[in-house]
Amino acid sequence: MLNTVYRLVAPRRFEVAFSDIDLEARQVIVRPAYLSICHADQRYYQGARPIEVMKQKLPMALIHEGVGEVVYDATGTFQSGDSVIMIPNIPTEQDNVIAENYLRSSKFRASSFDGFMQEHVAMAPDRLVSIDSSVDKVVAAFTELVSVSVHAIRRFATIAHSRRGVVGIWGDGNLGYITAIFFRTMFPDTRLYIFGVNQEKLSQFSFADETFSVTDIPPDLLVDHAFECVGGEASQRAISQIIDHIGPEGTISLLGVSEYPVPINTRMVLEKGLRIFGSSRSGRDDFLKTVALYHSHPEIVGYLSNIVGAQLEIRTIADMNKAFETDIHKSIGKTIMIWNK
Amino acid sequence: MAETMVFGVILAGGDGQSMEQAKQYQMLGNKPVLVHTIEKFYIHKRLEKILVLCPKKWLDSTQNMMEQYFPKSNGRIVLTESGTTRNETILNAVRFMEKQYGLTQDILFVTHDSVRPFVSYRIIEENIEYGLKYGVVDTVIPSSDTIVYSEDAAKITSVPKRSIMYQGQTPQTFPAFMFKKLYQDMKEEEKAVLTDACKVFVLNGEKVHLAEGENANIKITYPYDLKVAESLMIP
Numbered sequence: 001m002l003n004t005v006y007r008l009v010a011p012r013r014f015e016v017a018f019s020d021i022d023l024e025a026r027q028v029i030v031r032p033a034y035l036s037i038c039h040a041d042q043r044y045y046q047g048a049r050p051i052e053v054m055k056q057k058l059p060m061a062l063i064h065e066g067v068g069e070v071v072y073d074a075t076g077t078f079q080s081g082d083s084v085i086m087i088p089n090i091p092t093e094q095d096n097v098i099a100e101n102y103l104r105s106s107k108f109r110a111s112s113f114d115g116f117m118q119e120h121v122a123m124a125p126d127r128l129v130s131i132d133s134s135v136d137k138v139v140a141a142f143t144e145l146v147s148v149s150v151h152a153i154r155r156f157a158t159i160a161h162s163r164r165g166v167v168g169i170w171g172d173g174n175l176g177y178i179t180a181i182f183f184r185t186m187f188p189d190t191r192l193y194i195f196g197v198n199q200e201k202l203s204q205f206s207f208a209d210e211t212f213s214v215t216d217i218p219p220d221l222l223v224d225h226a227f228e229c230v231g232g233e234a235s236q237r238a239i240s241q242i243i244d245h246i247g248p249e250g251t252i253s254l255l256g257v258s259e260y261p262v263p264i265n266t267r268m269v270l271e272k273g274l275r276i277f278g279s280s281r282s283g284r285d286d287f288l289k290t291v292a293l294y295h296s297h298p299e300i301v302g303y304l305s306n307i308v309g310a311q312l313e314i315r316t317i318a319d320m321n322k323a324f325e326t327d328i329h330k331s332i333g334k335t336i337m338i339w340n341k
Numbered sequence: 342m343a344e345t346m347v348f349g350v351i352l353a354g355g356d357g358q359s360m361e362q363a364k365q366y367q368m369l370g371n372k373p374v375l376v377h378t379i380e381k382f383y384i385h386k387r388l389e390k391i392l393v394l395c396p397k398k399w400l401d402s403t404q405n406m407m408e409q410y411f412p413k414s415n416g417r418i419v420l421t422e423s424g425t426t427r428n429e430t431i432l433n434a435v436r437f438m439e440k441q442y443g444l445t446q447d448i449l450f451v452t453h454d455s456v457r458p459f460v461s462y463r464i465i466e467e468n469i470e471y472g473l474k475y476g477v478v479d480t481v482i483p484s485s486d487t488i489v490y491s492e493d494a495a496k497i498t499s500v501p502k503r504s505i506m507y508q509g510q511t512p513q514t515f516p517a518f519m520f521k522k523l524y525q526d527m528k529e530e531e532k533a534v535l536t537d538a539c540k541v542f543v544l545n546g547e548k549v550h551l552a553e554g555e556n557a558n559i560k561i562t563y564p565y566d567l568k569v570a571e572s573l574m575i576p
Contacts, residue, residue, distance in 0.1 A: 001380035002369075002458050004557060005575060016557055018459065019575045020370050023380060024412070031462060071462070072384040074413075080386045119461055315463075315553070340463055 001029075004119040004341065006320060007059040011047030014117075014317050017059070027122045029072040030084060034141035035116055035314075035337040036065035037327045039257070044110075045324045061114035064088035065144040066339075067137050068121065070128075077125040083135075084128040085143045086116060087287055101151070101281035108281065117320070119341050129287045135294050138311060139304045142334045143290055144282070146304065149179040150293070151286040152227065152253050152279035153186055159277055160225045160251035164190045168245065170214070170238040171229030172196025172205070173332060174307055175255060179229050180205055181303045185293060193223060195241070201332060204306060214241060222247050231256025236263060243268050254278045309333025315340050345447040347469055348438070348517075349382035349391040351375070353403075353455035354423030354430045360399050364561050365455040370574050374561055375403075376410045377458035379418060383411065385462075387469050388451070390416075392437065394423040394430045395455075428524055428535055435521045448517040449473065452538060456561040457511055459570070465512060467552045472514035475550040479539040481507035482554040510554040513538045523547070 001021045009015045021029060041062040043049050049057075067085050070078040078084065088109035091100040100106055109115040131140050167190050169180050176194065184192055184207050194211040196202045202211040212221075214237075224247050230238040235258045242252055243265050252274060269276065294301055309330045312323045314337045327335035353375055357363035365375040375393075382391045395403050400420055407418050421437050424430040431452060438448050449472045453460060464480055471478045484506040492498045520538065523545045535541060539549050561567055 001384065002377050004459070004461060016573065017575050018570075018573050020372070020377075023383065029384060071386070119463075341461065 001120075003122075005061050005114055006117040006317065006341070007061050007114070008044055009059040011054075012045060012321065012324075014320050015059070016317075019114075019118075021120060021122045023072065024074060025122070026075050026124075028070055028075060028078055028084075028125050028128060030068040030086060030121050030123055030128065031071050032066050032068045032086075032116050032118065032121060032339040032341075033083070034067050034137050035063045035339050036142040036145070037063065037324065037335045037337070038065055038145065040064070041110060041115075042324065042327060046328070057111070060110065061117040062110045063115040063117050063337075064108065064110040065142045066116040067131070067140040067143070068116075071120065073125070075125045078128065078130065083131050083133070083137060083140070085131060085140055085287060085291065086121060086123060087127040087129065087284055088115070088144060089281055089283055090124075090127065091283075100283040126284060129284070129291050131291055132295065134298065135291075136301055136305060138308055138336050139301050140294075141336050142304075143287065145174070145334075146178050146182070147282040147286040147290045148255070148279065149175065149182050150290045151282040152179065152255055153183055154286065154289065155277065155279055156225065156227075156251065156253050157186075159275060161249055163224050163247075166191045166193060166223045168193045168195055168223035168226045168242070169229060170195045170226060170242060171231075171256065172198055172201040173229065174334060175231075176227075176229035177201075177204065177307055178304065179227050179255065180208055181300055182290075182293065183227070184208070185297050185300060193221075195238075207303070214238075217241070217245065221245055223250070225251045225253075227253045227255060229255050231258055233258070233260075239264055243272070243274065246272065246274065249273045249275070251275045251277065307333050309335050311336045311338055313338045313340055343446060345449050345473060346389045346442070347387050347449045347451065347472070349385070349388045349465075350431065350434050350450045350452040351379055351382065351391060351393045351455050352423070352427060352430055352452060352511075353393055353395040354427070355456065356396055360402060363399075364567075365395075366399075367561070367567060369458065369561075369567065369570055372410065373406065374458050375455045376406065378453065378455050378460070379407075379411070381458065381460050381462070382451075382453070382465065383414070383417070385465055385469070391418050392434055393418060393420050393455075394434055395420065397422045426535075428532065428538060428541065431520060431538055432524060435517045438517055444518065449514060450517045450520070451512045451514045453512045454560055457558055458561070459555075459557045459559060460512070461555055461558065464552065464554060464558065468512045468514040471550045471552055475548070476516060476519070477539065477542045477547055477549045478512070478514040478552050479549050480510045480512050480552045480554040480558070482510060482556060482558075484508050507551070508554075509537060509539070510558050510560070512552075514552075515539075515542060519547075
């Protein structure tokens with residue numbers, strides 16, 4: 001079946017192309033319903049990636065966060081009309097030790113190949129997770145981002161030592177907020193501190209035990225473990241502050257993406273015997289865990305709805321440009337495209 | 342009254358010297374254009390069946406084609422003979438339905454050119470939605486060219502305001518039996534100037550609702566169109 005793919009061909013320029021979907025193949029045909037814009041999409045859209053990367057990746061359909069509706073399933077796994085979250089990571093081999101999102105052979109939508117900006121997306125049934133009608137689809141649209149936090153927290157659960165009296169999260173943006181909500185739910189007995197720069201944003205973390213401005217942290221304050229959700233140029237300062245305020249043998253979970261190498265005070269890492277681990281992307285198990293938490297703790301979905309920013313209906317290519325431009329000028333929040341293609 | 346039954350009706354009556362030359366049977370990528378078009382309707386759950394109307398001489402080979410490309414269709418794609426004109430073809434479709442379901446069943450037709458394989462899911466979905474809500478639907482796009490009106494094909498009679506001009510595409514959606522009634526009551530000279538089905542309703546004073554088409558929903562008319570279509574395919 002002919003399928004319209006909306007590809008970025010140059011910075012700020014989308015064009016249509018057509019793929020041919022095999023209706024007989026063992027795959028599920030999903031119609032995207034709500035798509036969420038990520039920083040990574042913006043870097044392509046604005047042409048902020050190095051020129052050789054742009055050359056190699058474009059033309060390519062953007063977006064790796066989204067929820068859709070099953071329209072046709074040759075595998076018999078789903079009913080047409082089912083709401084499903086789409087998993088952008090596509091493993092190409094099985095490995096009993098290494099998680100699917102770290103296998104170098106895995107492919108990723110809107111990075112290695114076309115993302116979800118399409119009329120239909122053909123997917124293997126194990127790349128889809130059903131949600132029931134009680135879950136707000138606008139929130140479900142950015143489950144991929146949420147599952148990255150859940151993935152990091154699940155790894156924290158196996159890596160960090162058992163003294164978990166106080167945990168600090170550095171970063172008051174979307175990622176910090178999401179990580180905080182899920183940490184609170186998954187570790188309700190741990191005291192949760194949030195460290196950020198923007199008082200207004202910090203006031204949204206009403207469920208945390210305390211919030212601190214990074215310019216005003218009490219010198220004797222100590223956390224047992226920390227999550228870094230800052231990224232970018234501020235990564236270095238955040239990591240350095242964490243190292244100062246973390247107790248011995250604490251674990252630092254890195255989640256923030258930086259385009260540049262970040263210097264780290266290794267002397268103090270050695271002295272305190274710290275463990276630093278990075279997390280990136282997520283796999284099917286993380287999506288399943290995230291959706292299970294949506295269903296068992298519906299208040300999570302309510303908290304997540306606080307970071308929904310603009311919602312724009314998409315019927316034309318001009319609407320797509322408008323959504324990306326709107327997203328550039330936001331201060332916080334996820335921009336959602338109500339996909340009607 | 343039972344729920345309205347909605348059918349996809351693919352108009353593939355276009356003739357040619359040979360089957361290979363008829364546009365609906367030409368290859369686009371690795372499938373005939375007709376197969377691409379049917380696929381767009383095939384995945385719509387709301388459509389009871391997809392009725393395909395093609396010239397009598399190609400019924401058997403089209404049937405083989407359906408079996409080859411839709412091996413699991415389970416009777417969902419039905420073939421029957423097309424008529425001498427577009428509206429006669431639609432009339433054949435109505436007669437076919439009468440035999441199958443009787444005259445009391447509400448039947449909505451979503452009729453579509455077999456040579457518009459790029460129709461989107463949304464366009465078909467909105468045709469079904471508006472058809473159930475308003476009755477008759479035409480798919481259009483705003484005219485990008487200025488339309489010039491000339492009565493003698495030599496001089497301009499007038500230039501209509503472009504902003505109220507639209508170009509007709511398909512699908513065109515309407516209740517099957519209403520079409521038959523209005524069409525059969527028309528005089529032969531009225532029938533002779535019909536170029537599409539919606540005009541039957543307009544001439545009879547029926548309201549026709551507009552559905553938003555798309556530029557990509559092109560009709561493959563000339564060899565050039567097929568080349569353009571091929572060039573837009575992702576290898």
